[in-house]
Structures are given as structure tokens and as C-alpha cells.
Amino acid sequence: MSNTNMSVGKVRRGLDRVGCLLPWPKTNRETCFFSLRPSYGGPGYFSRKLSREFGRTDIHVTYDQLRNAEAALLFSVSWGEWFYRLSKLWNVKTVLRVDGFMLPEYYDNRSQPSGFQTRSLTSTNMDLNYRIQRDLLLANHVIYQSAFCKDMTDKYLYNRRSDYSIIHNGVDLDCFRPIKTNNRRVRLLSAGSLRHEYMLGTVLPIFARLWRKHNLELQVVGTLSAICKQQLKEFSENNQEASDRINIVGAVDNDEMPEQMSRADILLHPRLGDWCPNVVIEALACGIPVVCGSWGGTAELVGGGGEIVHTEQWGYGNKFVDGMSEAVERIIGSLDIYSANARQQAEDKFDIRLVSNKYKAAMGLKYAQF
16 A cells, blocks of 8 residues: 555544544434445455445445444444443444454564564554453444454453354455366465465465476465565575466455456465454355464364364464475365365355344344345
């Protein structure tokens, strides 16, 4: 995202907060307030998907007129205790959707090599955790993106014992769907936010081990941090023949992801400790089997549409690469079956219409028939 877009977004967020303070006249439309406009990144993309589905079912979404709303959906954190006081005054139900926070177990202040992700638990990190903790106490209802998300939040922030739901993210099954392509090599996919050393640090060794044996290619789609760019550069220098089979696309808008996924066959998702990654659900909807680790919310999503590799928490390393490589080979051996299972898993669990109705139930809004 450019600096100009970031500045515009910051101004817009400021105006939204001011708008929330104003006593807008009530309308007859059923209205829901979203604290996050559609934007980049996982929460922003999910805000886009959910707002589109709400709009399709005649629920108006506002980002700056709190008084008009029957319910308010808060992404990650609220704007402060004043928000809850106004919501109570105007009879607006507050629903918190828990996004990521800083796990003290990971941010343990250990030193890291140059370019690697910092593991310092800063005062800013601690402030974010405190704000989420506050919202867990104050919100009328809390939505966790996975059982793993609930477990981690209970352990480190606050154990909410009532008025909560566990709702996985959803996907538009008409946009993300299988598209058959013929006469090409099997292509592995690494997609999403590639901002930490362990992402490509797992994917590239798997590719190096298997590309020749199975005639593979690798598609890399997503934001690339400096360390990931360096990893690709070093891999290219040391594996010239294999590097010719890697297609680096970089960051794309989420609306372009169906086209990118149509060019792939198996998603490698080595990130451990994720809540509920959109890219995994999107891959399943496209009939792309997923290989992931067992520690994290991703393992709740895959079902028969992929392989879950046993690992310990933060268990990156050679053993994990071994397990992921073996899982890829099992999928290649029965690719059509895994692909059909992946699509079926998405249809059964992650249809945005079904997920939208679950959100509406949590917020006290009318259901849609489909």
C-alpha cells in the first residue's frame, strides 16, 4: 500500500470516529456498524466480504453513523470506553471480532538475526493486548475466529465464559471456485502475507526437495518482506535450474486471488499459530488442497481437503519440512480426490452466506434465506 493510500486511510478513520459521535437521525433500514472499512490485510478483506453479503441481503453497513445501527461489529479493538457508553445510550449491541494479539510466549525478547522478525514485547504490543482485554470485558458479545483463537485468548487475555461464538471466516463460493487447467505441471502455491523468515524458509526447502522428482512449479503470491525477498534471491543464486520454475507475482488485491489460485494445485501454508487465515479458506473453495501444521486454527479448517502435519508450537525446522514434503507427495498421488474434498469442505463449512447468518445471529439481525 502506498504512503498516499495510508494517509487517506488514516484521515478517513479519523472522520469515521468523529461521525460516530454525532446524533444522526434514525432510519427505517436495518443497519449494522462496522469499525473497519474494507481494506488490505486479513481483517480488511473479511470486512469487504461480509459487508458485500450484508448488502446483498438488504442490511445496510455504515462506518460512521453509530446511532443508526442496531448492532456494531468491532474488528480487533474498539475506539475506547466512550464507544461502549454511546452504544449503550443509543441501544446498539456491541460485538467484538477477536483478531491477532501479541502472544507473550512468542514475543519473549530473544535476540534475532538481522532482518528476522523482532520478538521484543514492546510497550505498543502490551498496549494492544490491554485494549483487546478491555474489549473482551465490555462487549455484549464476542466472536472468535476459531477454537484455537478462543483457547489462546482465554490463556493470555481473558476467559470469556458466556455470550460468545466461534465462527470461522467465509468465502464467496461463486467467486472462488475450481477452474480446471490442462497440460501443465503441478504447481505449488505460497500465498498471503509473506513477512517472516519461517514462511519461505519452509516453502523453498520443500520445493527444492520435490521439484525434480514430481516436475513441480512454485507460485508465490502476496506481500514480501525484505527477509523473504532475500531468501528468494539466495535460492535463485544457489538453485538456478529450480528457480526458473518459480513465478513471483507479489501482492495482489483479494478480488484478483481467484485468478491467481486458478493457476495452482496445492497450497503450502506453513504458518503456525494462525487464527483463521482467509487464504486457506479461499484455496479450499478453489479446490486446492492445503498442507499445514497442526498447531493453530488452520488445522480446524482443512478437513479432508488436505494434510495436517503434526508439529509442536512454533515447531519450524527440518522435521517440519520433512513432514510437509511427505504430505505434498501424498496429495500429488491422489490430487483429484483431495481437490474434490477441498471444495466440498468449503461448501459445507465456509459459504459466506452461512457465515453471514451466523454473524447476524450474534448481532441480533435478521437471517437471510438461501
